[in-house]
Amino acid sequence: MQKVIEVKNLTKKFKELTAVNNLDLNVYSGDIFGFLGPNGAGKSTTIRMLTTLINPSSGTIKIFDKPLKQKRNEILRKVGAIVEKPDFYGYLSAYKNLEILGQISGCDTSNKRIMEILETVGLEKRAKSKVKTFSHGMKQRLGLGQALLHDPELIILDEPTTGLDPQGMKEIRELIIYLAKEKQKTIFLSSHILAEVELVANRMIIINKGATVVEGMVQDLLNASQLKVSFEIDEIEKAKILLAETQWKKKIESFGDYQILFLLEKEEISPLNKFLVEQGIGVHSIVPKRSLEEYFLHLTEKGA
Amino acid sequence: MYTLVKIELYKIFRKWRTSIGFAAIGVLVPVIQIAMYFQGEHYLQFITRNFSDNFVFVGNLLNGYLIAYFILGSLTIHIPFLIALVAGDLLAGEATAGTYRMLITRPVSRIKLVSAKFIAGLIYTNLLVLWLAVISLGVGIMIFGIGELIVFKDAIIIFAQNDILWRFAFAYAFAALSMSVVCSLGFLFSSLVENAIGPIVTTMTVIIIFTIFSAINIDFFRTIKPYLFTNYLSTWHLVFDDPVNYDEIIKNCLVLTGHILGFFGITLFLFKRKDILT
Numbered sequence: 001m002q003k004v005i006e007v008k009n010l011t012k013k014f015k016e017l018t019a020v021n022n023l024d025l026n027v028y029s030g031d032i033f034g035f036l037g038p039n040g041a042g043k044s045t046t047i048r049m050l051t052t053l054i055n056p057s058s059g060t061i062k063i064f065d066k067p068l069k070q071k072r073n074e075i076l077r078k079v080g081a082i083v084e085k086p087d088f089y090g091y092l093s094a095y096k097n098l099e100i101l102g103q104i105s106g107c108d109t110s111n112k113r114i115m116e117i118l119e120t121v122g123l124e125k126r127a128k129s130k131v132k133t134f135s136h137g138m139k140q141r142l143g144l145g146q147a148l149l150h151d152p153e154l155i156i157l158d159e160p161t162t163g164l165d166p167q168g169m170k171e172i173r174e175l176i177i178y179l180a181k182e183k184q185k186t187i188f189l190s191s192h193i194l195a196e197v198e199l200v201a202n203r204m205i206i207i208n209k210g211a212t213v214v215e216g217m218v219q220d221l222l223n224a225s226q227l228k229v230s231f232e233i234d235e236i237e238k239a240k241i242l243l244a245e246t247q248w249k250k251k252i253e254s255f256g257d258y259q260i261l262f263l264l265e266k267e268e269i270s271p272l273n274k275f276l277v278e279q280g281i282g283v284h285s286i287v288p289k290r291s292l293e294e295y296f297l298h299l300t301e302k303g304a
Numbered sequence: 305m306y307t308l309v310k311i312e313l314y315k316i317f318r319k320w321r322t323s324i325g326f327a328a329i330g331v332l333v334p335v336i337q338i339a340m341y342f343q344g345e346h347y348l349q350f351i352t353r354n355f356s357d358n359f360v361f362v363g364n365l366l367n368g369y370l371i372a373y374f375i376l377g378s379l380t381i382h383i384p385f386l387i388a389l390v391a392g393d394l395l396a397g398e399a400t401a402g403t404y405r406m407l408i409t410r411p412v413s414r415i416k417l418v419s420a421k422f423i424a425g426l427i428y429t430n431l432l433v434l435w436l437a438v439i440s441l442g443v444g445i446m447i448f449g450i451g452e453l454i455v456f457k458d459a460i461i462i463f464a465q466n467d468i469l470w471r472f473a474f475a476y477a478f479a480a481l482s483m484s485v486v487c488s489l490g491f492l493f494s495s496l497v498e499n500a501i502g503p504i505v506t507t508m509t510v511i512i513i514f515t516i517f518s519a520i521n522i523d524f525f526r527t528i529k530p531y532l533f534t535n536y537l538s539t540w541h542l543v544f545d546d547p548v549n550y551d552e553i554i555k556n557c558l559v560l561t562g563h564i565l566g567f568f569g570i571t572l573f574l575f576k577r578k579d580i581l582t
Contacts, residue, residue, distance in 0.1 A: 051409040054579035076411035083409065087402030091318055100311050104410045146406060 001028040003065065004154055004186045005050065010059035012045050012210075019045040021210035022059070027154075027188055027203075032180045034197030034204030034218065035190040042210035043190045044084055047158050050188070051081045063154065077105070080152035082160055086143025090132030094123055094142050097131055098149055107150035114149075121145040122171070136163035144172065148179075155179065156188045161196060169196075176200050198222060222266075228289040229269055230259045234282040242279050248272060261289075308412065308420030309427075316390060316428055325386035325432050332382070333375055333439045337447055340371055344448075351456060368445030369453040369468050373544070375440040376475060380537060383436065383479075384486040384511050385504075387429050391490030392503030394421045395575070399498035399582045408580055418575050422491055422568055429487040433480040441472055455544050463546070475540035478553070481560050482537040486511065488567035489533075495571045498582050533563045 005027035012020040020042040027033045037043050048054040050061060052072055061068040063075045088097045095114055102109035118124040121141040131139065140163060147155055157176070161169040177200055179185040191197050197204055198218060205215040214221060233239055236258060243249055243260075251268070253261040262272065269286060276283050316322050340347065344366040395418070398404045407417060453463040463471065489510065493503035514534035517525050529535050539556040542549060 048580065051405075053405060053408055054581070055577065073411040073413060076409065079409075081409045083405045085402070087405065089315065089318075089401065089403060091320075092315075100314075101406055101410065103307055103311060104407070104412055106411070 006062040034201035037207040080147030081156040312424035367451035371444040372441040388507040393500040395494040478540040
């Protein structure tokens, strides 16, 4: 499979601070690549280097098999990006903002094309509204619109669902999947929310303190990890007694008034649920809790 | 490049701060003209008081040319401020708004983007000076009519009616060149920071300090005076000499052009290496 992004030994230092430290990553054609890490891990700095906003201190970046430094314009013609929060010229309309950005990129800025993009991101009715009147969510959508305007092959999205309501987040996720599956785009998706990446990405990397913690296929990585799972049940005291006599005892993390928190492998959830139900205990909900931080801690503990 | 400059001009002229410059001149100059309409004779008597015993001044001396000359001289501090207001915002304004990220991730080199902004800034500067010319000279002539131009320098110089317009044409051209230096200085400061207020204030501070240095009559300041660009901002005055010292004018123009290119070159050098962190 063709490599779309190839990063080798990428380092960025700001005086004493090393924001990105010898980072290696590879993104392949057709990937939805999750780029994960806690806040301050170096995700945005990496994305800024991928989009030429900042210069690397050392290391190489190749996009479409060409060196970014030497072939910048040629490469950026095929890249669309949202870097951090999308900001626009607030005194201009959404339409005019897209028109200007399209003209700078040298792409099709016909009325048909711009309206098509605005429809894709659900802003066609606000085409003539000044961007300063937009909510954060609307700006995020417009940000996605400008990233798609020149029909790029690679789309770099830096936390694209930040500030969106659940419906908006769902729509963006669906759009990302649509772009990858139907339009054959390669997506580089940065996030600090593991669940978001889990829902859309096929491959991912987790970084911390600017360096790689783990990289691989999403399913392989997540299946290899344990989950914190909260079981909401109706007879907590009875459950305590029953569980104390079984193998599940050592899986218990804590008890609440109505919940028991277990630390489980993914495939253990169903047998435990079956056991509780067979013992006559009503299970009202099963909620897996796997935050990036917990997953990250889990990985580092395993490494240690 | 043409498209980029067109876009930058569109952005400049859609901003509220741009109209401040044109509105300020559009208000300030007519106010001066109205004041001169009612009090101009007193002003003329005041400036000719030392000569009135020996000379008899006849004809329409309080005419559009004199008013335009007076306004051109009195606005050399105000116009730089109006220019710094826009030039200081050209790059820093993108940083403040966060729009650098959209701009610089486009497939256009930073050199082209910065050059387009600079050219747009120069066009704004020249249009502002042109506006000043139209309002002060054009409207001045309509209100006060034409006549001979009396200029007080080391001696009294009186220019015949048919010897004035070309001088004004060159004076405004030199004023535009001088103001382009202010624009390029504001643009340079604008590339260094993420907020437009800093470059505006810094540009004006530099101009005011250098102007004060130029005016202090002490040996030390006289020595450094030739190296201060503010010393050359009043080159337009030289076309109202008789005879005109063309060598001096050419030298001054080269110094001003050198400053424009120098400030722009430094801006390009710095911006090409700048990390966009906003």
